[in-house]
Amino acid sequence: MKKDIIFNLLKNSPKSLTAEEIYNDMSQTTDVNLSTVYRTLNNLVAKGEITKNVRQDKIAYFEIGDQHKHYMICDNCHTAFPTENCEIDKLARKLKRETGFNITSHTLEFHGICPECINKGTNK
């Protein structure tokens, strides 16, 4: 089942993946259609097994539900650097308490220029 292949790709990836990345990867060993990838991913999201996150580039990134990560994204080379420590949960709980809003998820994204691009002076 292609669902398993997709799930495993996500499971073994250290970073979140786009539908296209998954499609390209799978294509090397399996016969797949992009629609199938999207459809499967949406199924997994609906089941709560994976997470979907739309970034500033308007592209949806998927990852296994439990590997909650935030990223620092370089506006020059577009690399996404994961940030482990998420102190937002504290803030979320505080907001929940103060407003009665039942917060179930959040997204956080930092933008700027990564050290490498700063050194290379390749900033546009």
Next chain:
Amino acid sequence: MKKDIIFNLLKNSPKSLTAEEIYNDMSQTTDVNLSTVYRTLNNLVAKGEITKNVRQDKIAYFEIGDQHKHYMICDNCHTAFPTENCEIDKLARKLKRETGFNITSHTLEFHGICPECINKGTNK
């Protein structure tokens, strides 16, 4: 100049606006084209006068640069409730110090169900 109309709409709005909202609003008094709205908004963003933020719904929201706000978005009624206090700047400074990444902006978005929808029990 339509740029001024657009800028003022954003200036007088308590919340961030989408290109379409701006277009609809302007259309009542002025003759405009959606492309013009987009083009003007992108100009303003390039000049740093306004800010563009793509949310999970894949729609770009614009606001005046200095009114930095985050939102709690109800997944049921889709209303966006602004959150004033942004403690992310602290985190950003810390990350900058630890990683050398020059963070210039960030986005934060909370998702869940708002008090009103919880009470009404209209959750799907």
Next chain:
DNA sequence: TTAGCTGCAAAGAGTTTGCTGGGAG
């Protein structure tokens, strides 16, 4: 047989772009 996967092609939504005419300085 019944239900759930697929592939394929077409549709959709939001946004961008090329080309052209117009108005401001």
Next chain:
DNA sequence: CTCCCAGCAAACTCTTTGCAGCTAA
């Protein structure tokens, strides 16, 4: 006269959907 602004239509990108055939239980 230049140059920037605006309108229009077409193009683009990522994603979704309808339809039909297949496959597994």
